[in-house]
Amino acid sequence: MKALLALADGRIFEGKSFGAGGEARGEVVFNTAMTGYQEVLTDPSYKGQMVTMTYTQIGNTGINAEDIESRGLFLSGFIVREYQECYSNWRACMSLDSYLKENGVIGIQGIDTRALTRHLRDKGAQNGIISTIDLDRESLVAKARAIPSMAGLDLATGVSCDKPYHWTEGLWDLKDGYPQVDPVTLKYKVVAYDFGIKYNILRCLVDAGCDVTVVPASFPAEEALAMNPDGVFLSNGPGDPEPLVAVQEEIRKMIGRKPIFGICLGHQLLGLALGGKTMKLPFGNHGSNLPVMDMATRKVEITSQNHGFAVDLDSLGDAACLGHENLNDQTVEGISHCTLPIFSVQHHPEASPGPHDSHYLFGRFVEMMERNR
Numbered sequence: 001m002k003a004l005l006a007l008a009d010g011r012i013f014e015g016k017s018f019g020a021g022g023e024a025r026g027e028v029v030f031n032t033a034m035t036g037y038q039e040v041l042t043d044p045s046y047k048g049q050m051v052t053m054t055y056t057q058i059g060n061t062g063i064n065a066e067d068i069e070s071r072g073l074f075l076s077g078f079i080v081r082e083y084q085e086c087y088s089n090w091r092a093c094m095s096l097d098s099y100l101k102e103n104g105v106i107g108i109q110g111i112d113t114r115a116l117t118r119h120l121r122d123k124g125a126q127n128g129i130i131s132t133i134d135l136d137r138e139s140l141v142a143k144a145r146a147i148p149s150m151a152g153l154d155l156a157t158g159v160s161c162d163k164p165y166h167w168t169e170g171l172w173d174l175k176d177g178y179p180q181v182d183p184v185t186l187k188y189k190v191v192a193y194d195f196g197i198k199y200n201i202l203r204c205l206v207d208a209g210c211d212v213t214v215v216p217a218s219f220p221a222e223e224a225l226a227m228n229p230d231g232v233f234l235s236n237g238p239g240d241p242e243p244l245v246a247v248q249e250e251i252r253k254m255i256g257r258k259p260i261f262g263i264c265l266g267h268q269l270l271g272l273a274l275g276g277k278t279m280k281l282p283f284g285n286h287g288s289n290l291p292v293m294d295m296a297t298r299k300v301e302i303t304s305q306n307h308g309f310a311v312d313l314d315s316l317g318d319a320a321c322l323g324h325e326n327l328n329d330q331t332v333e334g335i336s337h338c339t340l341p342i343f344s345v346q347h348h349p350e351a352s353p354g355p356h357d358s359h360y361l362f363g364r365f366v367e368m369m370e371r372n373r
């Protein structure tokens with residue numbers, strides 16, 4: 001079935017539909033990861049976005065029951081060069097096409113994703129619409145123009161959990177899959193704020209020795225502190241961090257009381273709680289091959305990233321210093337508090353998908369909690 005992708009600036013791409021049919025809208029971004037489309041699909045931080053993969057063939061390894069990063073699919077559309085219906089992997093249980101259909105997500109294939117990516121890189125990420133039902137080009141562009149901008153949107157509250165829960169699953173192992181870890185062996189009590197948390201962050205925390213209680217985005221700081229955790233974790237999540245004013249206020253109350261570690265949206269929220277500002281980047285960083293320098297050791301790590309906003313370092317003044325730097329665009333990749341045991345990173349040390357170079361950051365958080373007990 002024919003499908004069209006129309007961008008707000010008038011550019012149109014024609015392709016064929018796979019997955020669900022209908023119409024979907026969102027901010028179009030590109031992801032440069034060569035593997036891990038299932039983790040990309042289940043990353044809640046993509047809510048409100050349509051993702052184009054720069055890798056040319058997608059679907060080859062099908063879908064399995066294990067590489068899942070959240071309770072569902074949150075992105076609104078999936079754009080690929082060549083969809084592969086014929087999949088092969090020992091863990092695969094269904095095709096990508098069936099998975100998208102089951103979850104009501106629109107896919108479009110046969111798109112010149114190189115041209116689309118270059119367009120987004122040169123003109124900036126922008127809103128777009130994919131349709132199989134309205135093939136009128138002018139009407140689609142008009143609809144794409146009417147989509148509200150990602151800047152200013154609180155999308156995190158909508159994807160967070162409803163009530164606190166306990167997490168005890170550890171990291172995947174080839175022989176045993178995901179282990180259930182006995183909480184008595186976990187030494188550090190961590191309260192993890194869920195703004196759209198990826199499961200592998202929770203697994204990495206457990207693997208590092210943390211007994212994790214996940215709490216909703218709106219969880220009051222007083223209640224988190226009353227649980228007397230060794231540390232507080234702030235998760236990744238979709239949308240703009242700036243409108244989450246109430247969350248920033250709660251984070252502010254915990255600064256100086258407990259060690260804090262933040263990832264991605266959690267990092268941006270920490271920056272705002274420390275008095276800094278965030279800004280929207282032209283097209284952001286989405287992929288699993290992005291170089292970053294750890295300023296403490298000057299070691300370079302290849303990282304997994306997925307963000308469209310960034311912390312403005314100058315706006316932080318003396319509140320924090322640069323902890324990590326993105327070596328492609330020199331944006332702030334991490335901050336660390338000058339005196340308190342508080343740090344955060346823009347990239348994803350849990351990978352999923354991506355390299356494990358940054359796994360050490362979970363160990364750094366545990367060391368911080370150990371020193372502050």
Ligand SMILES: NC(=O)CC[C@H](N)C(=O)O
Pocket residue numbers: 045235236237238239240241263264265266306307308309310
């Ligand atoms: N992965 C994330 O946490 C993304 C953070 C934020 N939504 C951004 O786009 O910058």
